[in-house]
Amino acid sequence: MSAPAATFRAARRIDWLAMAALVVVALLAVFALMPGVVAPYDPIALDVVNRLKPPSPAHPFGTDEAGRDIFSRVIYGTRYSMGVALAIVAFAAVFGTLYGVVSGMAPRWLDNLMMRIVDMVFGFPALVLALAISAAIGRGLDSVTLALSLMWWPGFARLVRGEVLRLKTEPHVETARALGLGPVTIMWRHIVPFVMSAVNVRATTDIGYALVAVTALSFLGLGATSPTPEWGLLIRDSRPYFGSAWWYLVFPGGIVMLTATACSLLGDALDARKGA
Amino acid sequence: MLEVENLTVSFSGRDGRAVAVDGISFSVAAGETFVIIGESGSGKSLTGMAIAGLAPEGARVGGAIRFDGQDVVGLPDARMRRVRGRQIGIVYQDPLGALNPVHTVGDQIAEALRVHGLARGREAMARAVSLLERVRIPDPARVARSYPHQISGGMRQRAVIAMAVACNPKLLIADEPTTALDVTIKAQVLDLLRDLKAELSLTTLLITHDMGVVAEVADRILVMYAGTVVEVGPAASLMDRPAHPYTSVLLASAMMAEAPPQTALTVVPGGTPPLGAMPEGCRFHPRCPRATARCRAEVPVLRGVGGGQAACHHPLVETPEDAL
Numbered sequence: 001m002s003a004p005a006a007t008f009r010a011a012r013r014i015d016w017l018a019m020a021a022l023v024v025v026a027l028l029a030v031f032a033l034m035p036g037v038v039a040p041y042d043p044i045a046l047d048v049v050n051r052l053k054p055p056s057p058a059h060p061f062g063t064d065e066a067g068r069d070i071f072s073r074v075i076y077g078t079r080y081s082m083g084v085a086l087a088i089v090a091f092a093a094v095f096g097t098l099y100g101v102v103s104g105m106a107p108r109w110l111d112n113l114m115m116r117i118v119d120m121v122f123g124f125p126a127l128v129l130a131l132a133i134s135a136a137i138g139r140g141l142d143s144v145t146l147a148l149s150l151m152w153w154p155g156f157a158r159l160v161r162g163e164v165l166r167l168k169t170e171p172h173v174e175t176a177r178a179l180g181l182g183p184v185t186i187m188w189r190h191i192v193p194f195v196m197s198a199v200n201v202r203a204t205t206d207i208g209y210a211l212v213a214v215t216a217l218s219f220l221g222l223g224a225t226s227p228t229p230e231w232g233l234l235i236r237d238s239r240p241y242f243g244s245a246w247w248y249l250v251f252p253g254g255i256v257m258l259t260a261t262a263c264s265l266l267g268d269a270l271d272a273r274k275g276a
Numbered sequence: 277m278l279e280v281e282n283l284t285v286s287f288s289g290r291d292g293r294a295v296a297v298d299g300i301s302f303s304v305a306a307g308e309t310f311v312i313i314g315e316s317g318s319g320k321s322l323t324g325m326a327i328a329g330l331a332p333e334g335a336r337v338g339g340a341i342r343f344d345g346q347d348v349v350g351l352p353d354a355r356m357r358r359v360r361g362r363q364i365g366i367v368y369q370d371p372l373g374a375l376n377p378v379h380t381v382g383d384q385i386a387e388a389l390r391v392h393g394l395a396r397g398r399e400a401m402a403r404a405v406s407l408l409e410r411v412r413i414p415d416p417a418r419v420a421r422s423y424p425h426q427i428s429g430g431m432r433q434r435a436v437i438a439m440a441v442a443c444n445p446k447l448l449i450a451d452e453p454t455t456a457l458d459v460t461i462k463a464q465v466l467d468l469l470r471d472l473k474a475e476l477s478l479t480t481l482l483i484t485h486d487m488g489v490v491a492e493v494a495d496r497i498l499v500m501y502a503g504t505v506v507e508v509g510p511a512a513s514l515m516d517r518p519a520h521p522y523t524s525v526l527l528a529s530a531m532m533a534e535a536p537p538q539t540a541l542t543v544v545p546g547g548t549p550p551l552g553a554m555p556e557g558c559r560f561h562p563r564c565p566r567a568t569a570r571c572r573a574e575v576p577v578l579r580g581v582g583g584g585q586a587a588c589h590h591p592l593v594e595t596p597e598d599a600l
Contacts, residue, residue, distance in 0.1 A: 108333075171373030177330060178368070179388045179439060180361030182354075189387070193378045 018269030024262040031078035039072035043229045052245045062247035064237065070248060073229035074255050080230040082259070084145050085210040091149040093203045096156025097195065103157065104164025105187055115161065118154040126151045126213070127220075134222045141214075141230065144223040148213055152206070159202055163195045170194075201271045208263030215256050231256050277306040277479055278327070278447060282339040285322045285331055294551035297322050298503040299339070304496075306446075309473065309480040311490050311511070313526070314500035317548040323500070324449050324483045328364050329356035343447065362392045365440035369452035371433035375424035381435045382408070382420025388442040407438040410475075411468060430461035437468065441476060448473075451483045466492050487530030491515060496584075499523050502549055502559040509584015519586035519593040522560050558589065566590045 031038055047067030055062045061070035103114040130147035137143050167173060168191070176190045217223045218232025226233065231252050238248035285297040297319040304310040314320040326337050329348055341348050343364070348356060360366070368374050376384060385407055386400035395403050401420065408416035411434040419427055419435070427435070433453065440448060450469065454462040470493055473480055484490060490497060494511035499522065507520040518524040546563045549555055558576050561567040570589050578585045582593035 171368055171370045172376040174330070175366075175368060175374040175436065175439070176376070178328065178360060178366035179391065179442075180357045180359070181387070181391050182357060185387075185391065189379065190376055 015269065017265050021262040021265035021269070024258060025266065028078050028082055028259060028262075031075045032082050035072075035076045035079060039069075039075040041069035041072040043068065043073045043076040044227045052241060052248070054245070055247050061251040062245065064234075064245075064248055065241065070234070070251055073234060074231070074252055077229040077231045077234060077252070080141060080224060080228055081211055081214055081232065081256070082207075084141050084148075084214045085207050087145055088148045088152050088210045088214070089203050089206045092152035092156050092206070093199055096153035097160045097192075097199055099153065100157040100160025100162075101164055101187060101192060101195065104161040104168065105183055105191075111161075115158075118157050121151065121154045124151070127217075130217050130222050139222060139225060141218075141224050141228070144214055144217045147217075148210060152210065155206070156199065156202060159198060160195050163198055164191055167191050167194055197270075197274045201267050201274060204270055205264055205267030208260035208267075211256065211263070212260050277308075277344065278304040278481070279342040280323070280327070280339070281342070283323065283326060283341060284336075284338040285319065285326050286336050286338070287334055288336065291552060296335075296503055296551060297326070300500070300503075300505045301339075302498050302505065302508060304447075304479060304481060306479050307473075307477060309470075309482060309493050309495045311482045311484065311494040311497045312500055313484055313487065313490055313497060315485055315548050317502075318500040319503040320483045320485075320500050321451050324366075324451050324481060327481070328360055328366055328449055329353070330360070330366075358392070361388055361445070362443045363445050363447065365443070365445035365448045367433075367437055367440045367448065367450040367453045369455050371429055371436050371456060372424075374436045375432055377424055379423075380420065381422055381424060381427065385420070385435070385439050385442050388439050392443050394443055404438075404442070407442055408435065410441075411435070411438045411472070413438075430457060430464065433457060433461070433465055434468065437465070437472070441472060441478070444476060446479060447481060448478045449481045449483070452485070453482070454489055455484070455486070462489075463492075469493065487526060491530075499526065502554065503551075504559060505578060505587060506560065507581075507584065507586040507588075508578070509582065509586075513583030517582055517593050519581040519584070519591040520560075520588045521564050521566050521590075521592060523586075524592055558587075 045068065047063070050059075050063050050067040051065055053059055053063045059069050059071065061074060064070055064073070099114065103111050106114065126147065129151060130144065133143045133147045137146070173186060173190050176186050181190075214223065215230075215232030215235065218230050219236045221236065224230030224233040226237070234252035235249060235256075238245070238252070241248050280303065281301050282299045283297055283301070284295060284299055286293050286295045300323065302310075312320045312323060322331065322335070325331050327341055327343070327348070329351060331337050337349055339349065343359070348359065375381065379387075382401055382404040385404035386395070389395040389400045389403055405416045405420045408419055413419050413431055413434050419431065424432055437453075453469070454465050457465060466489065469480065472478060480493075482489070482493065490511070496509065497511050497514050498508040499506050499520065501522050507514065507518065507523045514523065515527060518527055549559060549562070555562055557573050558564070558567070558571040561571040564571065568590065574589065576587040576589050578587045581588070581591045
């Protein structure tokens, strides 16, 4: 960080990658918001004559065992997979931030109690909770959203609490206290604005991780149900055809990987900007 | 106006209790500029923070601090908040960090007025601008609309002072207000503090380690060492004829700065003793050129010496008893 030239070069390299990541995310947003415009076929219309056809100009990602166009299914799937990932991270970021701010501002005994609760949630296996919730309210994307939301917020809570503890001793916060401001005003005006950049970085990166978690649960059969074109479910359905129809696995899997990578790169770029 | 009686600030840690301020007493008269001087670790800043009710988390404050007749030690924070900012203004050392970078300068000054219910909305902003004018900031309306990073360090310290005096407090506590500033700006800020004191009839408690600052503004001086008062008295007599060897060494080292470079440096050997390992007897004896067996065994108490009081068995100035 001491050599400005090195920092500059690093910033430029990250910018280039970040631009690519931004393009990917923008495309995904288009897919999610208006899949009908991009997708050439109905994602659930059957065409049994053309089952398991390899990629061709008519079907760029090939077709599945029911003759459905995999390209169209991947595009329609964006809304489900990314929507759920976004919902999980949005809930986790909002709830985790509030929890972390309260914990960081609270008296020591309450802070300790709140952080032990965070430790407990951290220690609880996500898969077991997902299984339990699936069993209770039924298999589906709703139970995946619920299970992962409940598991996801402690990361934000810890991050924000740490930032709050650091910020509490910043000179401008001391000055605010010296002016006689109350804890609530200090929290909203003098602490929370400085926590948000760290939260944004974490949230951006976490969307990718949440996506992987969502598709993993669907792959295991705890998430989306047929014929929803959710990405994890596509991968699950492709299993019997691994040997004969490679495209069925590779394209949905590839898009999950590409999306997760893009989110991670965007998060890194935001982090670099925050430090600069 | 302000009476501090047997003030202690201590921290309890794993290795027992550490006493950072050990039973100090003093009083500040209305309208006076009272200076607490000492090295880092002498407890001077903690003393100031304790008066404002801002001792750090985990610190235990004992003794009594009467501000305008009311004991503020142990006052619940909700009540102390009405005193802080309103009747006691505080200026800290670091003008860069003291302002919140995401709000405008004017908004932050207005915030001080709003929280104490003195002005709202547009009126608060107008008063913020006139406060900036009062601390001699050129083009105050523009500065009020600026963010802290858009103005210079000296202006920021002025803005911080404007915040501290926004509610027209009776007491201004300034903790190393000039340490982070360069020499010319330092002089300007000191002039400003002196002028404001007259204009607003402020009582000032200035905390510093810089004898140069003291000479400019002090009416009375209190010298702290290792959490205790070693000497207190009127500025003129204390600086002319210090009674405590520590005060004299402090003065000598301040003179050095102005002395020709050939002069040999006088240094005070050693440093402030750590909280857990206070020497027996006089706390200054390991570093004191005049120390005797008595200093190693017996704790000296404050007594009348010269024009003020000093806690020393062998003062540099005659005591009234010695004169008899």
